[in-house]
Amino acid sequence: MTTTPTDLPRLEVCVGGLRMKNPVTTASGTFGYGQEYDRYFDVSCLGAVTTKSITLQPRPGNKPPRLVETPAGLLNAIGLQNVGLDAYLAEKVPFLRAKQVPIIANIYGKSADEYAELARRLEEAGAADAIEANLSCPNVHDARRARGAVLVSQDCDAVAQYTRVIRSATRLPLFVKLTPNVVDIREPALAAQESGADAVCLINTLLGMAIDPETRRPKLSNVVGGLSGPAIRPIAVKMVWDAAQVLKIPIIGMGGICRAEDAVEFLLAGATAVAVGSMSFRQPDAAVAIIRGISDYLVRHGFSDVCQIVGKVRL
Amino acid sequence: MTEEVFVCSPSIREQRFLLECAVVSNDPVAPSHYRMRLHGPEIAAAAVCGQFCMLEVSKTLQPFLRRPMCFERIHPPTFDVLYKVEGEGTRLLSQFLPGQRISVQGPLGKGFPICSGVRRHILVAGGIGVAAMPALAEELVRRFAAVPEVVLAARTRDDVINEAFFRELGCHVQCATDDGSWGHRGLATDLLEQLKPEAQDCVYACGPMPMMRAVAALTAASGAMCFVSLEAQMACGDGACLGCVVQAKEEREGERMVRVCLDGPVFDARVIDWEAQDDNDAD
Ligand SMILES: Cc1cc2nc3c(=O)[nH]c(=O)nc-3n(C[C@H](O)[C@H](O)[C@H](O)COP(=O)(O)OP(=O)(O)OC[C@H]3O[C@@H](n4cnc5c(N)ncnc54)[C@H](O)[C@@H]3O)c2cc1C
Ligand SMILES: Cc1cc2nc3c(=O)[nH]c(=O)nc-3n(C[C@H](O)[C@H](O)[C@H](O)COP(=O)(O)O)c2cc1C
Ligand code: FES
Numbered sequence: 001m002t003t004t005p006t007d008l009p010r011l012e013v014c015v016g017g018l019r020m021k022n023p024v025t026t027a028s029g030t031f032g033y034g035q036e037y038d039r040y041f042d043v044s045c046l047g048a049v050t051t052k053s054i055t056l057q058p059r060p061g062n063k064p065p066r067l068v069e070t071p072a073g074l075l076n077a078i079g080l081q082n083v084g085l086d087a088y089l090a091e092k093v094p095f096l097r098a099k100q101v102p103i104i105a106n107i108y109g110k111s112a113d114e115y116a117e118l119a120r121r122l123e124e125a126g127a128a129d130a131i132e133a134n135l136s137c138p139n140v141h142d143a144r145r146a147r148g149a150v151l152v153s154q155d156c157d158a159v160a161q162y163t164r165v166i167r168s169a170t171r172l173p174l175f176v177k178l179t180p181n182v183v184d185i186r187e188p189a190l191a192a193q194e195s196g197a198d199a200v201c202l203i204n205t206l207l208g209m210a211i212d213p214e215t216r217r218p219k220l221s222n223v224v225g226g227l228s229g230p231a232i233r234p235i236a237v238k239m240v241w242d243a244a245q246v247l248k249i250p251i252i253g254m255g256g257i258c259r260a261e262d263a264v265e266f267l268l269a270g271a272t273a274v275a276v277g278s279m280s281f282r283q284p285d286a287a288v289a290i291i292r293g294i295s296d297y298l299v300r301h302g303f304s305d306v307c308q309i310v311g312k313v314r315l
Numbered sequence: 316m317t318e319e320v321f322v323c324s325p326s327i328r329e330q331r332f333l334l335e336c337a338v339v340s341n342d343p344v345a346p347s348h349y350r351m352r353l354h355g356p357e358i359a360a361a362a363v364c365g366q367f368c369m370l371e372v373s374k375t376l377q378p379f380l381r382r383p384m385c386f387e388r389i390h391p392p393t394f395d396v397l398y399k400v401e402g403e404g405t406r407l408l409s410q411f412l413p414g415q416r417i418s419v420q421g422p423l424g425k426g427f428p429i430c431s432g433v434r435r436h437i438l439v440a441g442g443i444g445v446a447a448m449p450a451l452a453e454e455l456v457r458r459f460a461a462v463p464e465v466v467l468a469a470r471t472r473d474d475v476i477n478e479a480f481f482r483e484l485g486c487h488v489q490c491a492t493d494d495g496s497w498g499h500r501g502l503a504t505d506l507l508e509q510l511k512p513e514a515q516d517c518v519y520a521c522g523p524m525p526m527m528r529a530v531a532a533l534t535a536a537s538g539a540m541c542f543v544s545l546e547a548q549m550a551c552g553d554g555a556c557l558g559c560v561v562q563a564k565e566e567r568e569g570e571r572m573v574r575v576c577l578d579g580p581v582f583d584a585r586v587i588d589w590e591a592q593d594d595n596d597a598d
Contacts (some may be wrong), residue, residue: 032555039331039553054556060571065593067548072377074550081557081572230376258376275485281550282371282380284333284420 009298016198020047022170027277028106033092041286048102058084062133072153073229077222134202159191167196177201230256244270260293270311356392364450368421371540397446434515441522466501472496531584541584547575562591
């Protein structure tokens with residue numbers, strides 16, 4: 001006889017083929033490769049760990065200063081510093097596999113083919129349970145972005161093309177992460193869906209800038225950076241809601257989630273799962289409290305399954 | 316003296332805590348400078364000199380990030396932080412009252428290496444950099460019964476902090492002020508130069524970037540060991556965000572950047588690319 005307490009709500013979700021025991025993952029770039037936070041809590045309690053963006057070659061990232069605190073958030077211009085695919089496979093994956101926590105491997109490439117190669121090699125190595133293609137990093141200078149021009153995900157044709165190429169390289173669940181710096185988020189979201197994405201991740205950071213009046217210089221060496229934290233939450237919630245109106249595939253919502261109530265907001269707006277980002281900097285074990293708090297919320301409101309609240313904002 | 320370049324101190328311990336600590340006291344010690352004593356037995360027991368902690372200055376989300384502060388003194392079950400009010404975060408910190416609780420993450424980073432066989436230990440502090448030195452001086456005296464040389468530099472007489480403390484500990488103390496109101500009129504490095512560091516000496520420095528660059532140059536020329544405690548804007552404080560990097564002179568394992576929070580804040584001065592460091596903090 002099973003003795004599962006029936007009063008504990010079901011938290012399990014399935015996001016585009018990825019089963020998560022609860023709807024909470026970490027936002028890429030805010031959680032290292034998981035091990036950094038295992039000193040504060042057992043990361044195997046997460047629905048999944050999303051890694052820092054992985055590139056084919058190691059990247060040194062931007063020059064410092066890379067961070068500025070801003071009202072209720074921060075601007076960053078890390079520039080995708082990461083260990084590169086080989087070191088990720090050799091040094092980071094064994095820890096995550098030992099933890100038996102699903103891995104969402106976030107990837108970044110300079111071309112569609114690079115993304116495809118990353119996805120293929122991650123799948124071959126058994127080093128990912130889902131691929132999150134970061135088509136939206138505001139902090140790297142490459143061919144597509146000369147002086148504030150186009151991020152891949154600002155161009156629906158490029159989203160479609162990149163998604164198709166990555167799709168053909170892997171059978172893993174494919175998530176496409178989009179920038180909020182667009183006129184209408186539904187367009188790139190639909191482009192991703194129609195090209196074979198299994199889910200979309202909303203939102204990456206918003207482009208921002210801060211200037212020191214004393215020195216009259218930008219506070220970031222990169223001049224501009226990506227804004228994150230509670231300051232961007234209402235924008236993120238609205239984008240999730242907008243996208244949920246037109247998408248059939250699930251959404252992973254993120255942007256300024258600090259507490260369980262914030263996560264519930266995203267779920268109500270239509271996200272199937274959420275990612276905790278910058279708040280982990282402030283409170284390394286924030287995700288744990290958020291998982292527990294979602295469960296408490298469901299109990300308090302008489303729901304038996306987290307899926308019952310997805311998209312259920314009362315209009 | 317060993318030829319090995321220390322990237323980090325051998326004193327690293329991997330323990331981390333995230334605890335609500337009770338404020339024992341929080342008193343002004345000089346104009347816009349305060350000392351907060353916190354009751355945190357686990358953190359105090361695990362901390363070593365030169366390490367730091369991240370303090371949650373507000374329960375609201377503004378300011379959003381914790382504030383890094385090094386351990387001024389580590390006397391289990393308490394530890395002290397000495398801070399200067401710079402902006403909103405430190406202003407909020409100055410308003411904590413005894414008995415209130417504050418969330419502390421730590422101990423973080425790598426502290427000062429404690430090397431034996433050193434002829435003279437020379438501690439050089441500029442401005443609020445003095446916050447990093449008392450725990451180090453206590454450790455050197457305790458371990459080696461050493462008589463550290465201490466150079467304290469500040470803008471003016473009122474800002475010279477901990478002079479009496481170092482003297483009582485048995486250190487040999489010299490002061491420099493920008494305006495000449497106390498001790499030597501001029502720079503910390505003037506006094507360091509007079510001490511003529513040699514190859515068997517070890518210099519420990521914490522202060523504004525121009526001072527540390529000058530100390531690094533001076534010690535490099537003399538062959539003395541030199542450890543510097545650096546600052547950077549931090550978000551996570553523990554290696555995850557890659558926000559706090561500074562440029563190193565050479566690549567290590569394919570990596571040119573070192574993280575102040577995890578690889579530091581204390582570095583062997585030879586590791587740092589001093590040319591690449593900005594003087595933004597015009598302290
Ligand atoms: C490892 C480490 C240990 C530190 N230990 C101490 C300490 O023991 N005592 C102490 O008083 N301070 C220490 N600092 C600096 C301290 O963290 C900052 O002064 C503090 O974060 C400023 O917060 P604020 O909200 O008051 O000021 P903000 O409003 O954030 O900034 C006010 C001004 O201070 C400058 N500033 C902000 N952060 C820093 C920083 N990290 N370094 C240099 N300038 C900064 C800003 O550029 C701005 O001009 C340490 C920093 C680090 C990285
Ligand atoms: C310091 C930092 C680094 C980030 N690095 C990445 C990255 O490498 N790849 C990526 O897709 N998103 C990256 N992001 C964006 C986050 O994953 C997330 O989309 C964004 O920060 C919004 O969530 P938040 O407000 O909860 O932080 C980064 C964000 C921050 C703050
Ligand atoms: S502060 Fe995040 S890596 Fe150093």
